[in-house]
Amino acid sequence: MNKRPIISASDDIILNLKILAREKEKVRKKLVATAKKLAVTAAKLVVTAREKEVVRRKLAVTAAKLKKSYETLEKKVFERTKSLEMARAKEEAILLSIGDGLLATDEKGNIIFINKTAEKLLGKESNEVVGKNFSRIIPLEDEKGIFIPLEKHPVNMVLVTGATTAQLSTAYYKRKDTKRFPMAIMATPVILDKKVIGTIKVFRDITSEREIDKAKTEFVSLASHQLRTPLSTVNWYAEMLLAGDVGKLNEKQEKYLDEVYRSNQRMVELVNALLDVASLELGTFVIEPERVDVCALTENVIGEQKPQIEARKLRFSFSCEKGISFMQADPKLLRMVVQNILSNAVKYTPDRGKIKFSITLTDKKNILLKISDTGYGIPKNQQDKIFTKLFRADNVRNKDTDGTGLGLYIVKSIVENSGGKVWFTSPGGTNHDGATFYVSLPLNASKKSIANLVIENERPLLKAINH
Amino acid sequence: MQKQKTILIIEDEKSLRGALVDILRLKNFLTLEAKNGREGVESALSNHPDLILLDLIMPEMDGMATLKNIREDVWGKGVPIIILTNLSGAIEEFMDDVVTYYLIKSDWKLHDIVKKIGDVLDTQESRVVAGVLLQ
Numbered sequence: 001m002n003k004r005p006i007i008s009a010s011d012d013i014i015l016n017l018k019i020l021a022r023e024k025e026k027v028r029k030k031l032v033a034t035a036k037k038l039a040v041t042a043a044k045l046v047v048t049a050r051e052k053e054v055v056r057r058k059l060a061v062t063a064a065k066l067k068k069s070y071e072t073l074e075k076k077v078f079e080r081t082k083s084l085e086m087a088r089a090k091e092e093a094i095l096l097s098i099g100d101g102l103l104a105t106d107e108k109g110n111i112i113f114i115n116k117t118a119e120k121l122l123g124k125e126s127n128e129v130v131g132k133n134f135s136r137i138i139p140l141e142d143e144k145g146i147f148i149p150l151e152k153h154p155v156n157m158v159l160v161t162g163a164t165t166a167q168l169s170t171a172y173y174k175r176k177d178t179k180r181f182p183m184a185i186m187a188t189p190v191i192l193d194k195k196v197i198g199t200i201k202v203f204r205d206i207t208s209e210r211e212i213d214k215a216k217t218e219f220v221s222l223a224s225h226q227l228r229t230p231l232s233t234v235n236w237y238a239e240m241l242l243a244g245d246v247g248k249l250n251e252k253q254e255k256y257l258d259e260v261y262r263s264n265q266r267m268v269e270l271v272n273a274l275l276d277v278a279s280l281e282l283g284t285f286v287i288e289p290e291r292v293d294v295c296a297l298t299e300n301v302i303g304e305q306k307p308q309i310e311a312r313k314l315r316f317s318f319s320c321e322k323g324i325s326f327m328q329a330d331p332k333l334l335r336m337v338v339q340n341i342l343s344n345a346v347k348y349t350p351d352r353g354k355i356k357f358s359i360t361l362t363d364k365k366n367i368l369l370k371i372s373d374t375g376y377g378i379p380k381n382q383q384d385k386i387f388t389k390l391f392r393a394d395n396v397r398n399k400d401t402d403g404t405g406l407g408l409y410i411v412k413s414i415v416e417n418s419g420g421k422v423w424f425t426s427p428g429g430t431n432h433d434g435a436t437f438y439v440s441l442p443l444n445a446s447k448k449s450i451a452n453l454v455i456e457n458e459r460p461l462l463k464a465i466n467h
Numbered sequence: 468m469q470k471q472k473t474i475l476i477i478e479d480e481k482s483l484r485g486a487l488v489d490i491l492r493l494k495n496f497l498t499l500e501a502k503n504g505r506e507g508v509e510s511a512l513s514n515h516p517d518l519i520l521l522d523l524i525m526p527e528m529d530g531m532a533t534l535k536n537i538r539e540d541v542w543g544k545g546v547p548i549i550i551l552t553n554l555s556g557a558i559e560e561f562m563d564d565v566v567t568y569y570l571i572k573s574d575w576k577l578h579d580i581v582k583k584i585g586d587v588l589d590t591q592e593s594r595v596v597a598g599v600l601l602q
Contacts, residue, residue: 221555225524228553228573229480236486236577243578245493268573275555 100204104190107197109133109159121183121205123175134201140171141180154187158199164189170206182206216282224275231271234264266402273406276336277389280413287418289328289444294367295320297331298359301338305346314349318357324367328444333414340407341371341437347401349375350432365443366420372436380428387412387422415439472588473497475516477507477533478551479525483572487520487551490577496584504528508536515542517591518584521566523552534566547587551580 095102101118105111111129119125122138129137134155140148150156154166167186174180185203189196238261240246242254249257302318309316345355353374362368378386382393390405408422415422419442426435474496478484481502488498499516501507505528511519519537523530530550537543550569567587570580 224555225553228571229483232553232572233480233482233486235573236483236490239577240486240490245490271573279555 100202103134103201103203105134105155105159105199105201107159107195109135109155109199111137112198118203121203122173123177138173140168140173140183142171145172154185155199155201158187158189159196182210184209213282220275220278220282223278224271227271228268231264231268234260235268238264269402270404270406273404273410276410277406280410287330287333289330291326292329292331292334293325294327294329294334294359295324297335298338298357298369301335301342302357304339305342308346309355312346312351314346314352315354316357317355320359321361323361324359327367327441329418329441333418334441337411337414337439338369340411341369341439344403344407344437345371345373345375347403348396348399349373349434353432353434362440366440367443369439369441370436372434374434375432377428377433377435378424378426380426383424383426383428386424411439415441418442471495471497472517473499473514474584475499475501475507475510475514475519477501477504477510477519477525477530478522479503480522486577487580490581491584494581504530504533504536507533511537511543511546512540516546518588519546519548520551520584521548523550523554547591549580549583549587551575 095113096116098115098117101121102113102115103111103118104113110131110133112131114122114126114129122129124137135150135153138153140153142148148168148171151160152168154168157163157166165186165188167184169184170182171185172180173183182205183203184206185201187199187201190198190200238257241249241257242261298320299318302316308314342357345357349355355371355373357369357371359367359369376395376399378393379395382391385391386393387408389409391409392403392405396403412422421440422438424435424437427433474491476484476487476491476498478487478500479502484500484502488500491498499510499514501510503525507519507521508528510516521530521533525533528536530552534548534550537546537548547567550566551572552569553572555571568583570583
């Protein structure tokens with residue numbers, strides 16, 4: 001074919017062709033750029049694909065590990081459940097067989113659990129009582145057979161008043177088939193998130209404890225009786241001889257007999273003091289407070305010492321604050337305290353010495369008995385032993401005075417168990433610098449039994465009996 | 468002269484009983500003795516003494532049972548009874564209405580016991596006299 005060169009073409013067409021060419025160039029450039037971008041993206045995709053493969057592989061490993069952990073965990077849970085069940089079974093066995101009766105209630109007092117001992121003590125089976133209210137199942141009466149009201153029942157006290165523990169040291173429960181028996185009851189609340197959600201009551205039959213207590217008291221009584229009988233005999237016959245009831249005595253005879261009589265008196269005092277100590281240690285002394293005119297009681301005790309005071313020409317003064325008339329105290333025990341501190345002051349002050357006794361109100365709640373003398377005092381190096389049993393300081397033993405060494409032990413027991421305090425001051429030198437004893441007592445003693453007083457390094461007098 | 472009063476002594480210890488009898492006779496009282504509770508009740512109810520001294524620990528019938536027995540009698544309800552014992556007084560408290568006094572032997576002088584007896588008998592007399600006057 002002949003190619004005829006395009007020599008002339010219209011300008012328009014040339015222009016259009018140029019424009020077209022330019023556009024095509026643009027497009028071509030764009031395409032190149034896009035191709036380049038695609039290439040970059042492709043490259044990126046490859047990297048991403050590789051990374052994803054790595055992650056996938058990691059995930060697979062992790063999945064395998066998780067599977068293994070799961071299997072191990074399952075095994076552990078199984079074992080743990082087994083051991084928890086065993087522990088629970090053990091606890092239940094323990095609760096069921098605790099020697100004391102155990103009873104648990106919910107917050108309304110309905111019984112949710114009782115153990116075997118409780119079943120036995122109450123004479124009822126678990127299924128008879130669970131779900132019922134404790135007040136209906138366990139009627140209690142006191143020593144005299146009078147029904148104990150609900151307010152005094154420890155479970156009720158814990159539920160209603162929110163007490164942290166409540167106890168009833170003796171209440172009698174009557175089972176249908178036997179006679180009644182004494183119980184000691186203690187109840188505590190079960191607290192979850194600061195709310196009381198139930199109670200636990202522990203109780204036991206104290207018949208044998210009571211019997212032991214009774215035996216101890218009887219022993220003390222019998223011992224006192226047996227020891228005192230021959231002492232009374234000597235006392236009375238010596239008294240009649242000395243009084244000339246069966247004939248006149250010569251001077252020497254009178255003197256000798258007087259020695260016999262006085263020695264016997266010492267024995268009587270010692271026996272009385274030992275019996276008081278025994279009662280204190282066996283816990284058989286009960287504080288029974290009543291309204292006592294402490295000033296009058298003290299004056300009465302002072303009256304007993306008057307003969308001694310006058311015979312030895314002691315200068316004695318006593319004052320009792322006007323505001324104190326009556327206090328709540330056990331009169332026989334208060335009397336013992338006053339008698340002891342007074343007789344000590346009189347005994348350990350030489351003739352013509354001075355004794356000052358005062359009773360004052362220290363604040364609205366307490367009184368203070370203060371007795372100071374110008375007597376022998378208490379040596380400094382023996383002051384720590386003064387309140388211990390049978391202790392008498394060397395200086396008074398040298399001075400030919402009598403004493404059992406038990407008086408202050410008894411005073412301290414009684415005072416401290418009444419909620420009071422006893423203490424003394426004494427310069428304790430070799431001159432008769434005297435001593436001052438202080439007894440502080442609350443105006444309102446509460447009824448309590450005197451527990452054992454334990455002073456450091458002190459051994460019970462009646463250890464053998466306590467076994 | 469005032470009529471002599473009769474005191475019944477119920478006490479198992481011979482020596483103590485002897486001392487009481489001696490001192491009471493010396494002080495112009497008539498005495499009756501019993502060495503255990505059973506004898507004591509018999510003597511009290513048949514002789515109607517003016518006052519009874521009663522020990523607590525005795526064989527055959529102790530003081531508490533003796534007391535009960537005597538108090539159950541019409542005459543026995545009103546006779547003054549003084550417990551004279553060496554037993555530490557745990558029972559002192561409930562005795563107040565039933566007995567006139569509770570004395571511990573080893574703490575009391577014979578002569579003081581006799582004085583106490585005299586006081587009780589005097590009070591009895593004045594009570595009786597007052598009783599008659601009030602009728």
